[in-house]
Amino acid sequence: MTSSALPRPGLRDDPDPCRTVPLPLREQADVRDRWLSQRLLDLLPGLMDRAGIDLWVVVAREYNEDPVLPTLLPATWLSARRRTILLFHRSDDGVTAAAVSRYPVGQFLPAWEADEQPGLSPAQSQWAAVRRFADQAAPRTIGIDVSAVFAHADGLSATEHRLLLAALGPHAEKVVPAQDLVVGWLETRLPEEIAVLHAMNRLAHQVIDEAYSPAVLTVGRTTALDVAWWIRQRFADLGVDGWFQPTVGLQRAGVPLNDERGTVLPGVPYDAVIEPGDLVHCDVGLSTLGLTTDTQRNGYVLRPGETGPPPGLAAAVTVGNRMQDLTTAALRPGRTGDEVLAAARAAAAAEGIDGDVYSHPVGVHGHGAGPAIGLWDQQDGVPGAGAAEVHPDTVWALELCVRVPVPEWGGQLVRMALEQGIALTAAGVEYLDGRQTELILIPPG
Incomplete structure (x- = not known):
C-alpha cells in the first residue's frame, strides 16, 4: 500500500492560484508575503486599537521562537536570526513596523545598525535601539507577549523579558500583556x-x-x-x-x-x-x-x-x-x-x-x-x-x-x-x- 503507486488527484485545476493547493514553494512565498503586507496595513491598526496597545514588541532568539513570530516574518525567514526584535507603533498614520535586527527583515524599517554606538557590545547596542525607538514613539501602553491563558500569546522568554524591561527604563511601567492583540492577530x-x-x-x-x-x-x-x-x-x-x-x-x-x-x-x-x-x-x-x-x-x-x-x-x-x-x-x-x-x-x-x-x-x-x-x-x-x-x-x-x-x-x-x-x-x-x-x-x- 504505497502512495507513489496511486494517481495524483487534480489539484491545480483552479485558475486562481490562491484558491489551489498545494503551491510550489516560491509561489507560496509570494502569497504569504502579500498577505503579510495586507494584514499589517488593513488588520493590525484596528487590532491594536481594540487591544488598547500603542507599541507592540515581539522578541525572540533563534531556536526559541515566539509562536507569533513566524506570522510576522517574511516567508524566506524560516526562524529568528540571532536576536530578532520587531516593533509595531500605532500612530494616526497607521502602524510603523520596524526591525531591530542584525539582518534586514523584509519590508520592516531598519531601526538599528550593529556598529552605530562604538564601545557597546552588539547586544547592548541592540537594546539601546529599542529604548531609542520607545523614546521617540512615546507610547501610552507597550504590549509584550505574556499570557497565562493562551500559549500562543506567551512567547516572550524569561531572559528576553528581563532584558527588555531593563532596556525600556521608565517605559517599563507602561508594559501590559499583549494577549488580546496576539489572539486577534492570529485568529483574524x-x-x-x-x-x-x-x-x-x-x-x-x-x-x-x-x-x-x-x-x-x-x-x-x-x-x-x-x-x-x-x-x-x-x-x-x-x-x-x-x-x-x-x-x-x-x-x-x-x-x-x-x-x-x-x-x-x-x-x-x-x-x-x-x-x-x-x-x-x-x-x-x-x-x-x-x-x-x-x-x-x-x-x-x-x-x-x-x-x-x-x-x-x-x-x-x-x-x-x-x-x-x-x-x-x-x-x-x-x-x-x-x-x-x-x-x-x-x-x-x-x-x-x-x-x-x-x-x-x-x-x-x-x-x-x-x-x-x-x-x-x-x-x-x-x-x-x-x-x-x-x-x-x-x-x-x-x-x-x-x-x-x-x-x-x-x-x-x-x-x-x-x-x-x-x-x-x-x-x-x-x-x-x-x-x-x-x-x-x-x-x-
Whole structure:
C-alpha cells in the first residue's frame, strides 16, 4: 500500500492560484508575503486599537521562537536570526513596523545598525535601539507577549523579558500583556486566506475519500493503522505537512464503546483489520501557506449485498448535522466561547440530542488562538479560554459528537464524531468545502 503507486488527484485545476493547493514553494512565498503586507496595513491598526496597545514588541532568539513570530516574518525567514526584535507603533498614520535586527527583515524599517554606538557590545547596542525607538514613539501602553491563558500569546522568554524591561527604563511601567492583540492577530483571517482554506479543506476531503477507496483500503486485510499512516504519507507526497499524526478508528456491531461517552479509547483496537459492517472514522489535519485544517469524516464498509448503510447509522449522521446546526446558530460575535457552548448544549438537550461540543479556532495553528467552545472532557465551560469573545472573520474547526442507538446493531450506542472547517464572517457561517451529510461508502471487496 504505497502512495507513489496511486494517481495524483487534480489539484491545480483552479485558475486562481490562491484558491489551489498545494503551491510550489516560491509561489507560496509570494502569497504569504502579500498577505503579510495586507494584514499589517488593513488588520493590525484596528487590532491594536481594540487591544488598547500603542507599541507592540515581539522578541525572540533563534531556536526559541515566539509562536507569533513566524506570522510576522517574511516567508524566506524560516526562524529568528540571532536576536530578532520587531516593533509595531500605532500612530494616526497607521502602524510603523520596524526591525531591530542584525539582518534586514523584509519590508520592516531598519531601526538599528550593529556598529552605530562604538564601545557597546552588539547586544547592548541592540537594546539601546529599542529604548531609542520607545523614546521617540512615546507610547501610552507597550504590549509584550505574556499570557497565562493562551500559549500562543506567551512567547516572550524569561531572559528576553528581563532584558527588555531593563532596556525600556521608565517605559517599563507602561508594559501590559499583549494577549488580546496576539489572539486577534492570529485568529483574524483575510478574505483571501479564507478562500485558500476552502481549497485546503477540499484537499483534506480528497485525501480522505482516497483513503477510504479500494485503491488504499482492502477490506479484510488493511488495518485502521495502515490507513492512518497512508494519509500522513499522502500529505507528505503532495507537498503539505500534517500538523498531527492522523488517527483512524473503528466501531463495530457487538463491540460497545469503552465508556458511556465514548471519549477514551475505541472498543476496537487501532491495529484491527477493517471488516464489512465497520464504521470507519478518521481525524486528520494538514498545513500549508502558514494555515492549517482539522477534519473528521466517517465511512461505512458495506456488507456483501448491501447498497447503503444501516438506517440507524445514516440517522446518526443526520443527528450530528443537527448538532452542527445548533452550534453554528449559537456562534455569534460578542458571545464568549462558554456562552456558545451553553447555548448549543441547551438547544441540543431541548431536542433530546445526546452530544458534546468541543470546537476551536483553527488557522495559523490547528488548535488556534481564540475562544474555546468546550473540551471533550469539559462540557460546563473552559476556564480562561472559554471566556474569550468570538469575533468575525475567524475560522473554526466545528468539532463535536453525538451518541445515537442503532437499532440494526441491537440498540448499541454509536459515537458519531464530526469535525468540519467553517468561516464566521459578517455574512454568517460558511462551511469550507462543504460538510459531510452522508457516510462515505466503502465496498466490501
